[in-house]
Amino acid sequence: MSPKATRSLGLALAISAAATSVHAQDKGSVHLAYVEWSSTVASTNVVRAVLEQAGYEVETSALSAAAMWQSVASGDADALLAGWLPTTHEDYYARLQDQLVDAGVNLDGTxxxxxxxxxxxxxxxxxxxxxxxxxxxxxxxxxxxxxxxxxxxxxxxxxxxxxxxxxxxxxxxxxxxxxxxxxxxxxxxxxxxxxxxxxxxxxxxLEDPQGVYGGAEQIHTIVRQGLEEDMPEAYAILENFEWTTEMMGEVMLMNQEDDTDPYENAQKWVEDNQDVVKEWLGEA
Missing domain, CATH: 3.40.190.100 (Glycine betaine-binding periplasmic protein; domain 2)
Known part of the structure; x- marks a missing residue:
């Protein structure tokens, strides 16, 4: 390739990269709140990687369970992926549900x-x-x-x-x-x-003869009010996000390895499971 052609190709790639960067910035930033449970670390990082693939910047904040729910209710965060209902987070949901939007179940079988x-x-x-x-x-x-x-x-x-x-x-x-x-x-x-x-x-x-713990729960995606109007594509991805305990288990096990990074593991899982990711992106 001639020096001129090389310079032209380099310029084209630079322009393309700049356009992609501007496009990503134009989509805005999504703020995900989470609690440092192994399941929630896995789901939050996977959704982060998917939203970034779609062109969004993503911020994450590790909080206590109560603060996580409150941050979405107040609009300080856009979403959480760890709404254990109807039992585990019953108190938080009952108190804050009028300030939140339930975007649906992201995992069954808890x-x-x-x-x-x-x-x-x-x-x-x-x-x-x-x-x-x-x-x-x-x-x-x-x-x-x-x-x-x-x-x-x-x-x-x-x-x-x-x-x-x-x-x-x-x-x-x-x-x-x-x-x-x-x-x-x-x-x-x-x-x-x-x-x-x-x-x-x-x-x-341990068996629970009196059934105090109840039956199986579901994990819900909870978002702030107005997110669907502000960022409809991001909302659609969050609404589409649903996976199995086996999928989550793969990521959680990766995260238990020594010297491993949950975000990098999530990126690898997303890269290796594009058929599932495309469904979440609405491209399947």
Whole structure:
């Protein structure tokens, strides 16, 4: 190729890149709020990568569950991908629903409950009192504001458990679980599906004869009022976003690898699953 042709090609590529950049900037920025649960980290980063593929700039903010919901209700954030309904986030939704828009279900097949190592002799919540000493008289919980914790408090009352519910976070719960399993010690934790812990360790849910935890839940995409009018294409992508527990599990497992970045993992998953992504983009 001649020097002149090379310069022409370079100029054309530069113009094209500049046009793409301007096009992306013209679409604006989408702000996603999330809570640092492994499932939500996976979904938020995947949606970020998809929105960026569509030409949007994307900002993300890690918040507590309560602050995440409030940020979307107030319009400080545009959307959240972690609306566990009808139970886990029932309190937040009931209080803020008039300031929000439910853009639909993005994942089916969730579950809440108490889990123990699979080799535990305990199989049901109503057996816990007999073995309370094994568990140091405690249930390892997560964020104090989570609906799962409120339900577990009801479980403690309903089954008259002689175990204290310890608050913490998703990260402290899994750390305690991993340490107990490494030492071969009994432990009972509050948990949910989908979660990477079930792929890493051999666990089982305790039966709930009284049905306090209820049935399966769904994870909803919740957006601020006015988003559909302000950014109809971005809203459509958020509304179209729906995946399976298996898909989410792939990303969550990638995120558990050492020295790995959830955003880079999401970009790779999006690149490898363009058939699904095109459906979310409305191109299929």
């Amino acid at each position: 579950k809440l409950g108490l889990a123990v190592p699979a080799d535990s002799e305990v199989n049901s919540i109503d057996e816990l009192n007999e073995h309370a000493d094994q568990f140091n008289g405690e249930i390892i919980g997560i964020d104090p504001g989570a609906g799962l914790m409120r339900l577990t408090e009801e479980v403690v009352d309903a089954y008259e458990l002689d175990l204290d519910l310890r608050t913490g976070s998703g990260a402290t719960m899994t750390a305690a679980l991993g340490s107990a399993i490494d030492r071969g010690e009994p432990i009972v934790v509050t948990t949910w599906t989908p979660h990477w812990m079930f792929a890493r360790w051999d666990l089982k849910y």
